[in-house]
Every structure is written in C-alpha cells, then in structure tokens.
Amino acid sequence: MSPESLLLFVLAAVAVIVFARWLASRTGLPSAALLTLIGILYALLPGPNITLDPHIVLTIVLPPLLYSAALDSSLLAIRRNLRIVVSLSVVLVLVTAVAIGLGFHLFVAGATLAAGVAVGAAVAPPDPVAALAVGRRVNLPPKLVTIIQGEGLLNDATALTILSVAVTAAVSGTFSFPAAAAQFVLAAAGGIVVGAAVAWGVRLARPLTRDPLLSNAISLATPFVAFLLGEELHVSGVLAVVVAGLIVGHHTPRLASGASRLQTSAVWRLVDFLLEGFVFLLIGQQLPQVVKGLRQYDTATIVIAVAVSVGVVLLLRPLWLVLNQLLPRWMHTRLGGASEYEDDTPGSARRAASEARNARRLTGREVVALSWSGTRGVITLAAIFTLPLVTDSGAPFPDRDLLLFCAFVVVLVTLVGQGLTFAPLVRALGLRADEADQVRVRNEARSASVEAALARLAEVAAEEPEHADAVESMRAQLNGRLARYRGRLDLLQAAELPGVPVSPQYEAALRIRRAAIDAQREELLRWRDAGQLPDEGLRVLERELDLEELRLPTRTP
Known part of the structure; x- marks a missing residue:
C-alpha cells in the first residue's frame, strides 16, 4: 500500500x-x-x-x-x-x-x-x-x-x-x-x-x-x-x-x-x-x-x-x-x-x-x-x-x-x-x-474545601495585615460559594422523591452565566474583526472564558 x-x-x-x-x-x-x-x-x-x-x-x-x-x-x-x-x-x-x-x-x-x-x-x-x-x-x-x-x-x-x-x-x-x-x-x-x-x-x-x-x-x-x-x-x-x-x-x-x-x-x-x-x-x-x-x-x-x-x-x-x-x-x-x-x-x-x-x-x-x-x-x-x-x-x-x-x-x-x-x-x-448520594458527596467535599480555604485566609490575614482588603474580597466570594453549597445540601436533605431535586434559581443562574460568556466571546470577536485586538490576544482572552465555562456543570451538581 x-x-x-x-x-x-x-x-x-x-x-x-x-x-x-x-x-x-x-x-x-x-x-x-x-x-x-x-x-x-x-x-x-x-x-x-x-x-x-x-x-x-x-x-x-x-x-x-x-x-x-x-x-x-x-x-x-x-x-x-x-x-x-x-x-x-x-x-x-x-x-x-x-x-x-x-x-x-x-x-x-x-x-x-x-x-x-x-x-x-x-x-x-x-x-x-x-x-x-x-x-x-x-x-x-x-x-x-x-x-x-x-x-x-x-x-x-x-x-x-x-x-x-x-x-x-x-x-x-x-x-x-x-x-x-x-x-x-x-x-x-x-x-x-x-x-x-x-x-x-x-x-x-x-x-x-x-x-x-x-x-x-x-x-x-x-x-x-x-x-x-x-x-x-x-x-x-x-x-x-x-x-x-x-x-x-x-x-x-x-x-x-x-x-x-x-x-x-x-x-x-x-x-x-x-x-x-x-x-x-x-x-x-x-x-x-x-x-x-x-x-x-x-x-x-x-x-x-x-x-x-x-x-x-x-x-x-x-x-x-x-x-x-x-x-x-x-x-x-x-x-x-x-x-x-x-x-x-x-x-x-x-x-x-x-x-x-x-x-x-x-x-x-x-x-x-x-x-x-x-x-x-x-x-x-x-x-x-x-x-x-x-x-x-x-x-x-x-x-x-x-x-x-x-x-x-x-x-x-x-x-x-x-x-x-x-x-x-x-x-x-x-x-x-444513587445519583442523589453522589451529588451529596460532591457538595459536602466542596463545602469542606471552601471551609479549609476560609481557615487559610484567616492565617493570611494575621500574617499579612497590609493585604486586608484582598483577603476580605476573597472571603466574601468564598462565603457566597459556601452558602450555595450548603443550600444545595439542604435541598437534597429536604427532597422526598428519589433522584436529584432541581433548583430553578440555580438552573437560572447557570443559564445567565452561559449567556454572559457567549456575549463576551462575541464582543471579543468583533474587536478582532475590527482590527482592535490581535489574534494572539484573542486566544489568551478566549482561553480565560473557556476555563470559566469549563467550570460550569453540564448538569445539576
């Protein structure tokens, strides 16, 4: 041949x-x-x-x-x-x-x-x-x-x-x-x-x-x-x-x-x-x-x-x-x-x-x-x-x-x-x-990881008081995540039917985040097509958006 x-x-x-x-x-x-x-x-x-x-x-x-x-x-x-x-x-x-x-x-x-x-x-x-x-x-x-x-x-x-x-x-x-x-x-x-x-x-x-x-x-x-x-x-x-x-x-x-x-x-x-x-x-x-x-x-x-x-x-x-x-x-x-x-x-x-x-x-x-x-x-x-x-x-x-x-x-x-x-x-x-059990495990692990991060932030705040603003900003983000994870756990705990309960608010938040990412991509492409953004810069910014999208679950987690 x-x-x-x-x-x-x-x-x-x-x-x-x-x-x-x-x-x-x-x-x-x-x-x-x-x-x-x-x-x-x-x-x-x-x-x-x-x-x-x-x-x-x-x-x-x-x-x-x-x-x-x-x-x-x-x-x-x-x-x-x-x-x-x-x-x-x-x-x-x-x-x-x-x-x-x-x-x-x-x-x-x-x-x-x-x-x-x-x-x-x-x-x-x-x-x-x-x-x-x-x-x-x-x-x-x-x-x-x-x-x-x-x-x-x-x-x-x-x-x-x-x-x-x-x-x-x-x-x-x-x-x-x-x-x-x-x-x-x-x-x-x-x-x-x-x-x-x-x-x-x-x-x-x-x-x-x-x-x-x-x-x-x-x-x-x-x-x-x-x-x-x-x-x-x-x-x-x-x-x-x-x-x-x-x-x-x-x-x-x-x-x-x-x-x-x-x-x-x-x-x-x-x-x-x-x-x-x-x-x-x-x-x-x-x-x-x-x-x-x-x-x-x-x-x-x-x-x-x-x-x-x-x-x-x-x-x-x-x-x-x-x-x-x-x-x-x-x-x-x-x-x-x-x-x-x-x-x-x-x-x-x-x-x-x-x-x-x-x-x-x-x-x-x-x-x-x-x-x-x-x-x-x-x-x-x-x-x-x-x-x-x-x-x-x-x-x-x-x-x-x-x-x-x-x-x-x-x-x-x-x-x-x-x-x-x-x-x-x-x-x-x-x-x-048991899908509900798998989801529960993941959210328990997420909560534990965020709690570990908050504990580490407390150590950083004590070691580096000059960076208190950055620590507080990160603490606010982590507390928001922890609240979401605990909310999902409460939803799973309260569910009476088998399977994973769907949260309309959570599903809406995912749709909104995907829509925002799509809008950002379209705007970056317009900048590239108008000659305002080099292709190399476009690839860097697209990778940031790709990684952000990759973090979004494809199904209710």
Missing part, C-alpha cells in the same frame, strides 16, 4: 469512527459493536485491508489503552473490592483457560490439551471498553464499574502469561506445572515491582510536570517505558503498565499543576477515542483471514470447537460469580477492604454506610449484570494471532486455524451480542447509581 493510499485509508477510518460515535450518541448503541460490524462489512468488500499484527497491538496499542484506563480508575476503590477483582481477573481467567482446554481435549477430535488451554487463555480476559462505555451511559452503580474496570486492568497479564505457558507446552511437547506456576508468580511480582519503580520515576520528574507540554510528553511515554522495561526483564509488561497507571493516577492531584491535568486529560481522551476506534474496526477486518484456514476441518469439528469456546465463556462467568457470593460473610467484609469511620466529621456516617455497601455481597441483579459485562475484544485476537506457525519439531502448530476461528467467534458473540444488549439488560434490572 502506497503512502497516499495508506493516508486515504486512515482518513476514511477516522471518518467511520466519527460517524459511529455520532450514531451511537443518537441511537444509544455501543460504538464498539457498531465499529466491529462496519469492519466486517468492509472486509467483505473488494479493496485493501489491514491484517492484525499481534506484536504491534501488544506493544504499541495495548500499553496506552491500559495506562489511560488505569489513570481513570480508583486505586482505593479497587483495593476495597480487591477480593472479587482478583477472583475475576486471576482465578476465573485461569479456570476458563483450563476448562476450555479440557473441553477441546475431550470433545474436539485430534485437539491437544495445550492447544485448548492456549485458545482458552486468549478468550478468557474480558475487554471492558464496550461494557464500561454502556455502563457509564446508563449510570451503572460505582461498585460494578469498579469491578469491571479492575478486572479489565488485571486480567490481560494473567491471560498472556497462561498463553505463554500453553504455547511453550504445545511447541516443545513438555509441560511442568511447578515451572509454570513459578513463571506466573515471577512475572506477576516482577510486573508489580517494575510498575511501582516507573511510577516512582514519574514522581521524581515532578518539577517537569508543572509544564503542561512536558507533562503530556512524560505521560504519553510512561506506558511504553513500563511495558518495554517489564518485557526486557522478562516479567509482565502489561501488569507493569497497569500498576504504574494506578499509582500515577492516584498521586496526580499532588504531582501535576491544574493546567497540566486539564491538558493531559484532553490528550488521553483523544488517544483513547482514536485507538479504540481503530481497534474495533481492525477486529471486524480479520474475518477473511480467520475463515480462510477452515477448509481442512469438517463442519462437526468446527461446531463442537466453537460450542466449547463460547459455551464455557458464557456459562462459566455467571456460575463463578454465584459461587463467589456463597463464600462466608467474613470474607466479603474483611477482604473487601471496608474501612471504619469513628470520627464526627460531616458525612462520616454516610461514608461508613457507603463502605458497608461496598463490602456486602453482590445482589442477584448485580450478578446478572456482571455476568453479561464480559465482552471480549482486541486482546483476545492479538493473543491468539501470536500462536506460532510451527512447533520445535517443524510440524504445524496444532489446529492453529481452528483456534483463530474460535477466538474470533467468541469476540463477535460477546462484543456484538452482549454489547448491544447490555444497556437494555441494565435498564430492565433497574440498576442505577
């Missing part, structure tokens, strides 16, 4: 991604499923196509996607739900791989256990992108979002390690369980250490992160540094990326300036949008290559292999979640990470109640929702495409083409089937976050 053709192909792909995002916003359908279907339709048409290169995906695409997801995750929330997150991301992945391996060995003619475990490891890790996009749109409860997010962050490392062990066994014809277990533990522990070391290095670069451009450069480079360092040391580079992202994301409020955080967040949103779009288009385009190698298998073998793969993936997850909830109650509290509040600070009783909800068992409706959130994605295809063509003896890798097809079908069934039906299922189950 010539450079011009490649450029046209990329531009066409961007146009399709933008269209799919627009269509998803209008219809409520997940863009991941739409892009996958569009990719399949394109693959059936004559013309150039892109074949998935697993090494490019695992080295260039996966690290930034995982790192961005880790930055947006909550280290504390994952720790509170660590038992179930580890259960799903480590134990369930292992059980799924072994179950599919045994199914292939017992029911698929000529299939080996190692080859079955290889495809099982590839299809075991869910890709939470589609499920989380839908879950946030339908306001899924934070506990379920945390579980899906935490599972998606950690399961790739487990799956890729199991796949490596299975491929070694299939290629060499030998397998040692103690050696495999030691390899898994070493890879995981080493990945955690490398990730923590990279995060520590980012923290040392704190003086540079005050500059937004330098902060962006460091942030974009961090996942690749963590991944390559992990792979160079023969430990889990994927886990290193996740650990680095979780730690850096947890400490970013202290490490970076406000301007750096705003710009870095915007850059990562764009990276996610484009990479995820290309990834789901790429999934659909693999159909011709996957189907091409099936001519050597009879229909019965293909049907049985697909049934084993899809059946284990769809049935084992809900069964595992149900068994998980049958554990003794003390394991749901102590290992769940609930913390106790013995202080008298405002909201401490509510926070304690929230912690208790996090530590409790999942309800039946939550189990159903989590069971249907296990969509598979590009990691599954990238992993299965890494299978070698031949073994050490020079023979073809056992049933490679059949394994590719099984993995592709699992991705289609979960990504399209579950992806398209997840939102209706969540709505039918009536699972929604």
Whole structure:
C-alpha cells in the first residue's frame, strides 16, 4: 500500500469512527459493536485491508489503552473490592483457560490439551471498553464499574502469561506445572515491582510536570517505558503498565499543576477515542483471514470447537460469580477492604454506610449484570494471532486455524451480542447509581474545601495585615460559594422523591452565566474583526472564558 493510499485509508477510518460515535450518541448503541460490524462489512468488500499484527497491538496499542484506563480508575476503590477483582481477573481467567482446554481435549477430535488451554487463555480476559462505555451511559452503580474496570486492568497479564505457558507446552511437547506456576508468580511480582519503580520515576520528574507540554510528553511515554522495561526483564509488561497507571493516577492531584491535568486529560481522551476506534474496526477486518484456514476441518469439528469456546465463556462467568457470593460473610467484609469511620466529621456516617455497601455481597441483579459485562475484544485476537506457525519439531502448530476461528467467534458473540444488549439488560434490572448520594458527596467535599480555604485566609490575614482588603474580597466570594453549597445540601436533605431535586434559581443562574460568556466571546470577536485586538490576544482572552465555562456543570451538581 502506497503512502497516499495508506493516508486515504486512515482518513476514511477516522471518518467511520466519527460517524459511529455520532450514531451511537443518537441511537444509544455501543460504538464498539457498531465499529466491529462496519469492519466486517468492509472486509467483505473488494479493496485493501489491514491484517492484525499481534506484536504491534501488544506493544504499541495495548500499553496506552491500559495506562489511560488505569489513570481513570480508583486505586482505593479497587483495593476495597480487591477480593472479587482478583477472583475475576486471576482465578476465573485461569479456570476458563483450563476448562476450555479440557473441553477441546475431550470433545474436539485430534485437539491437544495445550492447544485448548492456549485458545482458552486468549478468550478468557474480558475487554471492558464496550461494557464500561454502556455502563457509564446508563449510570451503572460505582461498585460494578469498579469491578469491571479492575478486572479489565488485571486480567490481560494473567491471560498472556497462561498463553505463554500453553504455547511453550504445545511447541516443545513438555509441560511442568511447578515451572509454570513459578513463571506466573515471577512475572506477576516482577510486573508489580517494575510498575511501582516507573511510577516512582514519574514522581521524581515532578518539577517537569508543572509544564503542561512536558507533562503530556512524560505521560504519553510512561506506558511504553513500563511495558518495554517489564518485557526486557522478562516479567509482565502489561501488569507493569497497569500498576504504574494506578499509582500515577492516584498521586496526580499532588504531582501535576491544574493546567497540566486539564491538558493531559484532553490528550488521553483523544488517544483513547482514536485507538479504540481503530481497534474495533481492525477486529471486524480479520474475518477473511480467520475463515480462510477452515477448509481442512469438517463442519462437526468446527461446531463442537466453537460450542466449547463460547459455551464455557458464557456459562462459566455467571456460575463463578454465584459461587463467589456463597463464600462466608467474613470474607466479603474483611477482604473487601471496608474501612471504619469513628470520627464526627460531616458525612462520616454516610461514608461508613457507603463502605458497608461496598463490602456486602453482590445482589442477584448485580450478578446478572456482571455476568453479561464480559465482552471480549482486541486482546483476545492479538493473543491468539501470536500462536506460532510451527512447533520445535517443524510440524504445524496444532489446529492453529481452528483456534483463530474460535477466538474470533467468541469476540463477535460477546462484543456484538452482549454489547448491544447490555444497556437494555441494565435498564430492565433497574440498576442505577444513587445519583442523589453522589451529588451529596460532591457538595459536602466542596463545602469542606471552601471551609479549609476560609481557615487559610484567616492565617493570611494575621500574617499579612497590609493585604486586608484582598483577603476580605476573597472571603466574601468564598462565603457566597459556601452558602450555595450548603443550600444545595439542604435541598437534597429536604427532597422526598428519589433522584436529584432541581433548583430553578440555580438552573437560572447557570443559564445567565452561559449567556454572559457567549456575549463576551462575541464582543471579543468583533474587536478582532475590527482590527482592535490581535489574534494572539484573542486566544489568551478566549482561553480565560473557556476555563470559566469549563467550570460550569453540564448538569445539576
């Protein structure tokens, strides 16, 4: 493909991604499923196509996607739900791989256990992108979002390690369980250490992160540094990326300036949008290559292999979640990470109640929702495409083409089937976050931050009496904000109906502030067009108005 053709192909792909995002916003359908279907339709048409290169995906695409997801995750929330997150991301992945391996060995003619475990490891890790996009749109409860997010962050490392062990066994014809277990533990522990070391290095670069451009450069480079360092040391580079992202994301409020955080967040949103779009288009385009190698298998073998793969993936997850909830109650509290509040600070009783909800068992409706959130994605295809063509003896890798097809079908069934039906299922189950509680938390935090600022102003007034006028002006502004926040809390407290009560005065104030900002922009443009204001000055003043508008909530907070 010539450079011009490649450029046209990329531009066409961007146009399709933008269209799919627009269509998803209008219809409520997940863009991941739409892009996958569009990719399949394109693959059936004559013309150039892109074949998935697993090494490019695992080295260039996966690290930034995982790192961005880790930055947006909550280290504390994952720790509170660590038992179930580890259960799903480590134990369930292992059980799924072994179950599919045994199914292939017992029911698929000529299939080996190692080859079955290889495809099982590839299809075991869910890709939470589609499920989380839908879950946030339908306001899924934070506990379920945390579980899906935490599972998606950690399961790739487990799956890729199991796949490596299975491929070694299939290629060499030998397998040692103690050696495999030691390899898994070493890879995981080493990945955690490398990730923590990279995060520590980012923290040392704190003086540079005050500059937004330098902060962006460091942030974009961090996942690749963590991944390559992990792979160079023969430990889990994927886990290193996740650990680095979780730690850096947890400490970013202290490490970076406000301007750096705003710009870095915007850059990562764009990276996610484009990479995820290309990834789901790429999934659909693999159909011709996957189907091409099936001519050597009879229909019965293909049907049985697909049934084993899809059946284990769809049935084992809900069964595992149900068994998980049958554990003794003390394991749901102590290992769940609930913390106790013995202080008298405002909201401490509510926070304690929230912690208790996090530590409790999942309800039946939550189990159903989590069971249907296990969509598979590009990691599954990238992993299965890494299978070698031949073994050490020079023979073809056992049933490679059949394994590719099984993995592709699992991705289609979960990504399209579950992806398209997840939102209706969540709505039918009536699972929604307690929006009023979330609003209450934010306004309590706002009030506390303003009270801290007022206390600091009192110290400044005592230290710098010559600046009393400036202190009083700022105190008046802060007291006004505090009065608004407390008024919202009183409104929430007095509300009798579920949901967030709407304050007509507050909504009117937001409309008036937006109208004033629009009028200021129009006047600045008139000045620029009349030659009274240089474009450089316009951009400076527009940025001030943009930041002011950015602070306005898009909904009642």
